[in-house]
Amino acid sequence: MKLFSLSLFLISFSLFSQNGDKTCEILSKINILIQQEHYSPKPVDDSLSVYVFDTFMDQLDANRNLFTQIEYQKLAQHRLQLDNYIVQKNCSFMNDFVSAYQLALKRKKKILDKIQKEAFDYNTNDTVKFSKKNFPFDLAEKDLERVWKKRLRYDILEEISKLSTNLDSLNIHFEKLEKNTKTKVFDTNLCKVSSLLSSKKGIEEDLKNSFLNIFCTYFDPHTNYFSPDAKSSFMSGLSTSNLSLGLNITFNEKEEIIVDEIVPGGPAAKSEKFEKEDVILKVSNKKGEEYLVSCASIEKIGELIYSDSNAEIELTIQKKNGNIQAVLLKKEVMKTNANSVFSYIVEKETRIGYINIPSFYSDFDGSTVQGCADDVAKEIVKLQKDNIKGLVIDLQNNGGGSMEEAIKLAGMFIDSGPISVLVNSKKKQDIIKDVNRGSAYNGPIIVLINGNSASASEFYSATMQDYNRAIIIGSKSLGKASMQTIIPLDEKKQQDFVKLTVEKFYRVTGESNQIKGIIPDISLPVLFDSITTREVSFKTALQQDTISTKAKFNPLTNPNFEKIVALSNLRVKKSELFNEINITNTEINALYLHLKKPIRLTFKDVFSDFHEIDALWEKVKKIAESESGCTILNNSEDIQKIQFDTFLQDINTYRIKNLKKNPYLEEAVAILKDYTTVNK
Template sequence: MIVFCNVCFSQTVPFYTKAQKLTGTFGLYHYDPFQLNQKTSQEVTELFITELDNRAMTIKGSDLKLLKENSNTFFDQINSNNDSYIEKANTVYLKALKTVDSILTVLSTRNLNFNENDTSYFLPYGSKKIVYSPTIKYHTKRLERYIKSKSYDRVVNTDDYDKLTEAEFNAKAQIFAKTIIANFQKNIQEEVKTSYRYVESTLLNAIALRYDPHSNYFTEEQNQEFNTQLSAQVESFGFFLDENEEGIISIANIEPGGSAWMSNEVNEGDAFISVKIGNEKITNEELNAYEIQDKLDKTKEDKILLTVKKQNGIIKIVKLIKQKTTSVDNSVKGYVLSYNNLKVGYISLPSFYTDMEEHNLPGCANDVAKEILKLENDTIKGLIIDLRNNGGGSMGEAMNLAGIFIDEGPLFIIKEKNRKPSLVKDINRGSLYKKPLLVMINETSASASELFSNIVKDYNLGVIVGQTSYGKGTAQSVLPLDTNLLYTKNKDAVKNNVDFIKITNSKFYRLNCSTHQGNGVVPDVILPPTPGYSMIKENKELYFLPADSIVKKVVYTPNPKLNTQSLQSNSAQRVSASKDFKRYLQITDSVNDMINKTQKVVLKFKEYKKFKKDNDVIFNSLERAFETNSNTIKCLNNTFDLKLEQVNIATREFNSKIIQSIQKDIFINESFNVMNDLINQKK
């Protein structure tokens, strides 16, 4: 459960004081704090170096050596009020930035040679290997190769690249190279101005990450981003962009109920590639995130084509419309799936949203309840809740959602450091829905999604279908770095604070006293895995908290057990015989083979063009692999929304695409079949 305490800390405080406050607070409240010694000193500095430059675009081998010197005394220095490590780190990093700036200046004065046999390497997906340049000469060549590769990427992202001759292709690449160098250099020069703040925040965050992968240090700006609730009163396309220190642009936030949310094809963390606004195509190499966001906010165009890269490498081109969201109402939408006189409700929930500022406003659980009432009017026999790619959100909303399906009783067990486990109960008596229930999850369903799924399992409320989930069974609180400010009456001190921490202070457990932490929720009915997602797991993260168990007496009344073995057996037979799933498995094998090995490409016209085409063929086929060719089920608006849709042409057109997407999804189709089996079991 995430708790937010919006108070602050002075900028003028020495680094060692901030580090002492951070380790002191974590020592008191973190679920499993570590000892501050030589071993953990070295581990923190290794995390710091990785976080500082995880692609080694700035730091060279000689810089690495300096940053590792005496790293095992880091905590000794901190406890002795000594800031020598961060001062050295800032000096090294600042010098490295200026070296890169100088290299870019040289590269900007000449045309790059696209006819030599430069080779670019792509490490296996999920690889954390970092190779540092041994010399400045090597680093210069490395930056040149990077710019060439990005220039070629930019050319092949244009609509007509396949028609270009070699001379035209290289001429375009040369133009893009100038833009890439200029943007790269601009980012470097901005970093030079703020290097100490960046080094400081990265080092403080590295200390937090050593405790576990979900603990963090936040600057004031980062805390505001973390707390951001997208405006409910302005027109937007429903997403916000952000850019990290390396210039990589990604989807930072998605507005509940907005166009991106409703598309069910855009997720937080997706990499931004380009957006087409009218006749103008803007890429991730031309403008920074803030400039692109400004264009999106100010454009009078009401439609865009957004191109993003999913975490598993799939390229998605999504049509979005600009619209005003007046409240969080209707942020989820219920549809009716129909086949052979069987009607099943379908609701996709991309995140467990709530209003962080107006606590009296309803969140996603209330919105889901409204949709269920609409669907009940269409005489549905069962309900599918789709939590695929739902990375979590408000634990309170997950609890409220579970309360829709159970009458009363405990929901889960929570345990904080040095405290006895305690039961968390459903505070709302009575249940809204008692018919068959199916919950869809996949490898990136996490946290609140897993909490809800386990409640469904414990009470035998329904069946879980999909792939084993991410495995996050911890809860965090957000506090000021200086926790004394929680109690101060000094409003100026609170107002001027700029430092926050997110701290993992508890684990949650199922009613049988086990936890999915590190292991994930295992579905009752297992479907084929999503390619590229095998590395996206809690237990792949450094310093994750391992699974354990507790002892706690729990009294509750579950529903009768479901025959999940029969459901799994029937599903496995269908999947094995399905042409759609055979095609899906063949394509996913090709994708896994490609992303699980080091790829190399010669940075020349013919070779790069072939490399791009070969990759596009695989990833484009993967996107189609999720679509069924049989069109077994029909997806329809619920009757209530169908009437409302008639008055808005743009919404109707947009909603039509969502319906097509749902209808073609092979995993939704199979989930419908599992629901049919479940309904027949209950007859």
């Protein structure tokens, strides 16, 4: 038996060694690529070691209830040595992380198995503490069981609290609810641990991928390591024509993943096995990867469902009658309507065109010539036939995409001239110009942005603002002014990729909106704006700066600009809805920006804490459901297009319903009316 155990140990160590060699080979290639091609490469030194180690440990044990202090200290011997290991091409240190992580997960499973059988006391004076900063790794092994008991008691009490706003009713049925909820909470936690321990790719592979990506993000938050699946999933998100199962998913009130929409003509619809609100229990592919939805990460599930590299997917679903069935679907190339440009006519004392650009998508595979810029041009042609008096371009929540599409789109609205200045790692300036004279639309334009408008959205908005071609309204954008390209580490193998930051873009004025973001000409209050994660939140973000450039441009004149801004500001100041947003934001900030007090682990205290914000969420919901006074209409061409297509009719109804609740669109219409009035 001893010999057998020793053999297993040697086999295990051999596998670690092989993975370590592979990790080092990939890491070395990544480092060479970054040092040669990154816009602003950094030396591999102690600063890198500290960042990578700390970030890696945060990912492995974010809640500080997995590793003991002694285990952390053993791993911390590598904290200042990772840079040396990388230079020496010695990745044996990964063995320590893999071993420690496996040991901690197995111990956690053992503890959960043990305390699951015990009765919990919900009348103690125990408390749980909260912190905006990470807790230290200070647990002794003897503390772990106590810590997990507290954590699970809190989770159970919180889950019960979610069931109703009536404390008395929950108290009456507490015993039964506690039993069912305890089973659910333990099942989920045990499933998550088992899923990590039995990962098809192996813990070594998962940790390797995580470590390599963290190494990349040290150079900037948008430089990332991609496995083939991750790369495929990322590219699919930037295209409107990709492999699809023909269904959209969402969460229900129980936080289960359910079928939200079945696309007519798609694989799911053809199977005739799916209905709206079917619960998805399990997802698997032909490679042997299988995830239970209740305990796998959303990232892993999403990667399986959306990545083009997984051509066949089996979904295990639960029907409303409780029946469970597995359905094998083969993906097909479909047009993703949710990600496409769309337009409407909006009326309120004037008639304007509205175009929504969800992302700057493109055909990266070259199978068509169509991208979002061409789609916008087509929508403009439709809208102009209906005699619009102005145009609104909506880039709210547009996270960017293809910079080529942003360049084409910007060129469509200026006569000719420089659009932006790109600077590479050698500090060489490349002035991007619009060489096509004329524009697709010459009337007044409003561009809507918010804190989630990023990258290509900011590129386009900056050009429109610098040329005085549009009035920018909303809230400050994200602040990402860098460009990335995806590069394989080995052209022949095409197995490992790096999304690499290779250039930084500057406005034609020489200013960069990196960190700073696009500052709207007219600022409007936006819910949750101060807690929106922007570029400045990232530790390794590139810095804001200004360059001297030879770009010469001729902005349009707008003599009544200040008057138009003043009229809007006055209207916003008097607006009941915008004032309500400001008041609600003050409450939101108090909730999110201040430290939460410790909570006693009694049902009454956890219930009170959980429902303390109910009134605030009712305010948020009321604001979100407030309808504007605008009338939303289809353009003449789209009316003909959708009249015999029930799927397009459903999408149309959904979009119109949302636009009626958009106060920023209503203000944009009012600004365009002011523009027409003051410039008569």
